[in-house]
Amino acid sequence: MVSDRSMGPDETNPGLVSAAIQAITQHIRVEGLGPGDLLPSEADMTRKLSVSRTVVREAFRSLSAMRLIDMSAGRRASVAKLDIGAMSMVIEHGVTTEQISVQQIYDVRRTIEMRTVALAALRRTDAEAAEIQKYARLMRENHQAPEIVMEHDIAFHEAIARASHNPVFSLIINAFSGVTRRTWVIGWRTRATEAEQIKMIEGHGDIAQAIIAGNPQLAAEHMAAHFDKSVKALIDAGIA
Amino acid sequence: MVSDRSMGPDETNPGLVSAAIQAITQHIRVEGLGPGDLLPSEADMTRKLSVSRTVVREAFRSLSAMRLIDMSAGRRASVAKLDIGAMSMVIEHGVTTEQISVQQIYDVRRTIEMRTVALAALRRTDAEAAEIQKYARLMRENHQAPEIVMEHDIAFHEAIARASHNPVFSLIINAFSGVTRRTWVIGWRTRATEAEQIKMIEGHGDIAQAIIAGNPQLAAEHMAAHFDKSVKALIDAGIA
DNA sequence: TCAAGAAAACATGTCATACAGGTTTTGGGC
DNA sequence: GCCCAAAACCTGTATGACATGTTTTCTTGA
Numbered sequence: 444m445v446s447d448r449s450m451g452p453d454e455t456n457p458g459l460v461s462a463a464i465q466a467i468t469q470h471i472r473v474e475g476l477g478p479g480d481l482l483p484s485e486a487d488m489t490r491k492l493s494v495s496r497t498v499v500r501e502a503f504r505s506l507s508a509m510r511l512i513d514m515s516a517g518r519r520a521s522v523a524k525l526d527i528g529a530m531s532m533v534i535e536h537g538v539t540t541e542q543i544s545v546q547q548i549y550d551v552r553r554t555i556e557m558r559t560v561a562l563a564a565l566r567r568t569d570a571e572a573a574e575i576q577k578y579a580r581l582m583r584e585n586h587q588a589p590e591i592v593m594e595h596d597i598a599f600h601e602a603i604a605r606a607s608h609n610p611v612f613s614l615i616i617n618a619f620s621g622v623t624r625r626t627w628v629i630g631w632r633t634r635a636t637e638a639e640q641i642k643m644i645e646g647h648g649d650i651a652q653a654i655i656a657g658n659p660q661l662a663a664e665h666m667a668a669h670f671d672k673s674v675k676a677l678i679d680a681g682i683a
Numbered sequence: 684m685v686s687d688r689s690m691g692p693d694e695t696n697p698g699l700v701s702a703a704i705q706a707i708t709q710h711i712r713v714e715g716l717g718p719g720d721l722l723p724s725e726a727d728m729t730r731k732l733s734v735s736r737t738v739v740r741e742a743f744r745s746l747s748a749m750r751l752i753d754m755s756a757g758r759r760a761s762v763a764k765l766d767i768g769a770m771s772m773v774i775e776h777g778v779t780t781e782q783i784s785v786q787q788i789y790d791v792r793r794t795i796e797m798r799t800v801a802l803a804a805l806r807r808t809d810a811e812a813a814e815i816q817k818y819a820r821l822m823r824e825n826h827q828a829p830e831i832v833m834e835h836d837i838a839f840h841e842a843i844a845r846a847s848h849n850p851v852f853s854l855i856i857n858a859f860s861g862v863t864r865r866t867w868v869i870g871w872r873t874r875a876t877e878a879e880q881i882k883m884i885e886g887h888g889d890i891a892q893a894i895i896a897g898n899p900q901l902a903a904e905h906m907a908a909h910f911d912k913s914v915k916a917l918i919d920a921g922i923a
Numbered sequence: 924t925c926a927a928g929a930a931a932a933c934a935t936g937t938c939a940t941a942c943a944g945g946t947t948t949t950g951g952g953c
Numbered sequence: 954g955c956c957c958a959a960a961a962c963c964t965g966t967a968t969g970a971c972a973t974g975t976t977t978t979c980t981t982g983a
Binding site for chain 4: 497
């Protein structure tokens with residue numbers, strides 16, 4: 444029920460602005476532009492589409508808000524590098540309007556991260572392995588400062604996604620980071636004793652070790668265990 | 684390396700428009716608005732933020748492009764129901780600018796759909812089971828019309844995602860549909876004989892049967908087999 | 924000849940105003 | 954109390970203006 448009609452990116456949406464958005468994205472496709480390549484100026488587009496600058500500007504601005512293009516004063520817009528941009532906005536919107544629950548996000552994360560961690564174990568470079576291990580260590584070293592632990596926790600999972608060498612996984616995991624950042628502490632608080640908290644941190648160490656060892660199966664098992672514990676913590680905290 | 688800084692939805696992006704976007708999304712959060720609820724008018728926002736209507740309009744328009752809000756002439760903007768909106772735009776952008784490969788998308792789809800199909804087998808309502816089966820049947824009945832098969836194929840996978848009862852899965856799968864629509868026929872063409880094509884369609888029937896039988900393990904196995912064949916078809920066709 | 928710097932051309936960012944056309948509210952008439 | 958027309962309100966689009974940032978061009982001086 445997410446989309447009624449088969450509506451590609453935008454399409455059939457009436458109004459000059461939507462048409463302009465389509466014209467710009469089509470320009471990118473037709474010209475085969477890649478990240479960094481320059482787009483026509485607003486004045487050019489105004490002429491080409493025979494609409495006011497107002498309309499063209501709203502189109503550019505919309506694409507910029509989605510981070511499909513980069514804009515800055517004085518210079519023409521350019522094609523943007525892949526970025527969570529719009530994706531995280533959609534997720535956050537879904538959560539704040541109560542159309543998505545935190546648990547549902549955790550289920551998606553678990554599903555995806557069981558895969559990213561396995562791929563990371565197979566494909567990681569040595570530098571990536573080192574980075575992942577570094578975050579696990581930083582969590583351990585700062586275990587008395589929850590917010591620092593959280594940031595390294597998030598960085599840990601993002602690093603694993605990157606090491607999967609599939610940008611789509613990175614995209615999705617990063618899009619969830621905002622929500623994670625707002626709920627993480629809830630799970631942390633349910634781990635009453637310091638021993639429990641350290642055990643949770645050690646779970647990350649286990650995952651890192653399995654990745655370094657190049658053992659995808661073991662890595663996936665540790666990741667699954669980690670998520671099961673996290674979800675249990677959230678449920679204990681009464682997150683619906 | 685998808686996002687450099689820890690940048691929530693928008694944040695730290697200079698400019699009045701970004702500030703306005705934040706103000707609007709914050710309004711939604713603070714007021715606890717849900718789908719359908721009305722937002723302030725552009726004039727209200729203009730006064731509240733002490734900026735020109737141009738700025739406010741570009742902010743509204745940006746959120747509308749991401750489908751976080753609905754706009755239409757004469758009436759105030761309202762909070763939108765969850766929609767792939769921006770998500771599919773991001774994916775399409777990644778593919779057309781060659782930052783994402785079709786194979787990478789198939790890996791993500793496989794990962795996610797192994798889960799959605801298992802959840803669907805556990806959670807589907809009878810109506811959902813019937814719908815899934817219907818698409819499998821329609822594929823069979825129209826096996827000589829590739830484009831019709833394709834649309835039912837896509838609808839089949841979307842229906843399974845819906846039956847998982849986790850809107851985030853639906854969101855992601857639907858976001859991929861546009862790309863699927865543009866590459867599907869390539870895989871189809873590699874199935875030289877009609878018998879091969881029918882065998883592929885029967886794979887969908889097997890999945891549907893497993894869902895109806897409420898057998899998540901079997902459903903996941905059929906789904907995996909289906910994806911392995913699809914990916915092989917794409918590779919045979921030379922999709923990098 | 925060439926390099927540095929000023930000027931011009933070009934680009935986006937923001938504002939103000941205007942009007943067309945759609946939607947909701949108001950108020951009058953019955 | 955109900956219906957309908959007018960008013961009020963709202964978004965969609967266009968135009969013009971000016972500030973400010975960036976690139977290109979041209980001049981000038983060594």
